[in-house]
Amino acid sequence: MPDKVLVVDDSALMRRLLRQLLEEAGFDVDVARSGREGVERLLSGEPDVVTLDVNMPEMDGLNALALMMESRPTPVIMVSSLTSQGAQATLEALALGAVDYVTKPGGTISLNIEDVAAELVAKVKAARRARLRSRPLVRARRTASSPAERRPAREASRPVPARRVGHPAGVVVIGVSTGGPRTLEDILPELPGDFPWPVLVAQHMPAQFTAAFARRMDALCALQVIECEGPTPLQAGTVVIAQGGHDMVVNDRLGRLVAQAVPETPSQPWHPCVDVLVDSVMRHVAPQRIAGVLLTGMGFDGAASMARLHRAGGTTVAESADTAVVFGMPKELIDAQGATEVLPCTRVAAWLVQHVRQHTLQEA
Numbered sequence: 001m002p003d004k005v006l007v008v009d010d011s012a013l014m015r016r017l018l019r020q021l022l023e024e025a026g027f028d029v030d031v032a033r034s035g036r037e038g039v040e041r042l043l044s045g046e047p048d049v050v051t052l053d054v055n056m057p058e059m060d061g062l063n064a065l066a067l068m069m070e071s072r073p074t075p076v077i078m079v080s081s082l083t084s085q086g087a088q089a090t091l092e093a094l095a096l097g098a099v100d101y102v103t104k105p106g107g108t109i110s111l112n113i114e115d116v117a118a119e120l121v122a123k124v125k126a127a128r129r130a131r132l133r134s135r136p137l138v139r140a141r142r143t144a145s146s147p148a149e150r151r152p153a154r155e156a157s158r159p160v161p162a163r164r165v166g167h168p169a170g171v172v173v174i175g176v177s178t179g180g181p182r183t184l185e186d187i188l189p190e191l192p193g194d195f196p197w198p199v200l201v202a203q204h205m206p207a208q209f210t211a212a213f214a215r216r217m218d219a220l221c222a223l224q225v226i227e228c229e230g231p232t233p234l235q236a237g238t239v240v241i242a243q244g245g246h247d248m249v250v251n252d253r254l255g256r257l258v259a260q261a262v263p264e265t266p267s268q269p270w271h272p273c274v275d276v277l278v279d280s281v282m283r284h285v286a287p288q289r290i291a292g293v294l295l296t297g298m299g300f301d302g303a304a305s306m307a308r309l310h311r312a313g314g315t316t317v318a319e320s321a322d323t324a325v326v327f328g329m330p331k332e333l334i335d336a337q338g339a340t341e342v343l344p345c346t347r348v349a350a351w352l353v354q355h356v357r358q359h360t361l362q363e364a
Contacts, residue, residue, distance in 0.1 A: 002026055002027055002028045003027055003049065003124075004027070004028045004030065004045065004046070004047040004048050005027045005047055005124060006032060006041055006045060006050045007019055007022070007029060007030070007050075007051050008037070008038030008051065008052045009032075009033075009051075010034055010053060010056040012033075014079075014104075018120075019031055021117055021120065022121070025121045027124065030045050030047060034056055034057070035052075035058065036064070038050070038052065038064050039064055042068055042072055048075070049074070049076075049128055050077070051076075051077045051078075051120070052077070052078055052093075052098070054078055054080045054086055055089070061078060061089070062089060062093055065096050066096055069096060069097040073132050075127035076127075077099060077120075077123055077127055078090050078093045079103075080101050080103055086103075087208055087212040087213075090209065091181055091209070091212060091213055091216050094181040095182055095185060097132065099179060100126070100127060100178050100179070102120050103116065103206060103208075104116075122298070123178070129326070130178075130179070130325050131322075131324065131325055131327075167256075167285065168197060168234050168235065168236065168257065168285075169196055169359070169360070170285070170289040170290065170291065171197055171199075171200065171234060171250075171281055171289065171290050172198070172199040172200065172291045173199075173200050173202075173274075173281055173291070173292050173293070174200065174201045174293045174294075175274030175294050175302035176201070176202070176203050176204070176274075176297055177270065177295075177297025177301065178204075178298050178326045179295075179297070179324070179325025180205075180295060180297065181203070181213060183296050183324075183345045184217065186345045186346050187345060187349045188201075188220070188349075189217075189221045189222070190350070191221070191222065191223055191352065191353065192222055192353065193237060194237065195223060195236065195237065195356065196356060196360065197291070197356055198235055198236065198238050198239075198240065199239040200239075200277060200281070201240065202242045202247075202248060202302075203241065203272070204270050204297065204301070205272070206245065207243065207244035207245030208244065209244055210227050210241055210243050210272075211227045211243075213241060217239070223237055223238060224237055224238050225238075225241065226238065226240060226241065227240075227241050227243055228240050228241065228242055228243050228246075228259045228260070229261065232258055232259045233257070234257040240259045242259075242261070242272030243261040243272065244272065245271070246263065247262050247263070247264055247268070247273045248262070248272050248276075248277050249262050249280035250280045250283075250284055251280070252284050257284055268301070269301075270299060273301060274294070274301045274306075274329075275302055277305075278290075278305035278308075278309060279305050279308075282305075282312070287312035287314035288313050288314060289314075289359070290309055291315050291316075291317070291352060292306040292310075292314060292316040292317070293319075293352075294306050294316065294317070294319065294333045294339075295345060296319055296323075296324040296327070296330065296345075297326055297328055297329040298326050298328045299329060300329060302329055303333040303335075306333050307333060307336040307337070307338025310337075310338040315355060316333065316338055316340045316341070317339065317343055317348060318339035318342050318343075319344070319348070320342045320343055320344050322344055323345045
């Protein structure tokens with residue numbers, strides 16, 4: 001029996017186009033014209049996946065999503081506009097429990113629907129297998145858990161080389177895709193404001209979303225969270241989010257490490273690309289001073305580079321299957337025997353705090 005998809009959109013044209021697209025991909029499709037009707041169809045039709053418009057009259061996508069997650073938790077993909085308001089609403093939806101999102105094509109929708117066709121079908125298929133997680137929204141700055149709650153890091157197996165003058169003591173690199181915004185809310189707000197290593201994040205996300213995402217995370221974190229627009233120094237107390245529509249690399253400028261946005265690497269299918277970022281960090285920082293974290297996401301971006309980091313003496317963490325929304329990217333790292341640790345996302349922040357503390361004590 002084919003999977004059931006419920007399309008919720010107030011536009012008759014969008015409902016028709018999405019229905020045709022998904023039926024051609026082999027799905028059994030039902031439609032709803034409003035958020036309220038979508039909640040009713042969710043309960044009566046019991047679909048496997050829902051696509052949900054963000055902006056609708058009477059009941060918008062956020063309110064409908066909240067009712068869906070309360071009444072019958074189901075994988076939901078938000079259909080969002082490429083606007084600042086659409087980005088903010090989509091990020092709020094991901095925090096409420098939506099699995100992923102696609103952006104509506106601009107211009108004449110009927111002519112441009114093919115621009116998102118493959119992405120939508122792939123994300124619906126992935127959502128069918130996604131693990132739903134339920135937790136309250138994070139609304140206040142928090143600090144890391146107490147030392148008694150932290151899991152000790154694995155003892156270092158080799159000496160840590162001296163760092164270059166002007167370079168940070170170490171660097172944390174995080175790669176994440178589908179389910180990432182909500183997963184990062186389990187990690188970044190738990191890092192204390194005096195966390196001594198800069199944190200670099202490659203989250204697969206389009207250009208119009210990363211600035212809004214950085215602002216949202218900055219409001220939640222004790223660390224400063226910024227988008228990498230121009231050359232950005234790597235310094236303690238800072239999280240740098242890769243700019244959508246680009247890849248992010250680390251370079252040495254007059255003895256100081258900076259993160260930079262560069263054009264997307266044509267040979268890579270995902271952007272901002274995790275592999276590109278990790279490889280660039282390894283060119284300037286000793287592997288023993290790098291902590292790589294690979295979180296939820298479709299595909300395999302980051303697995304190869306973090307496996308190389310692991311083999312070179314760096315430390316890597318793969319998110320475990322019990323919390324990963326989509327256990328694709330971290331599974332690839334585990335299968336490549338490139339994960340030093342396999343942890344649920346809720347334990348990653350405490351592990352990072354302990355890991356960095358251990359390095360600091362070794363150098364004291």
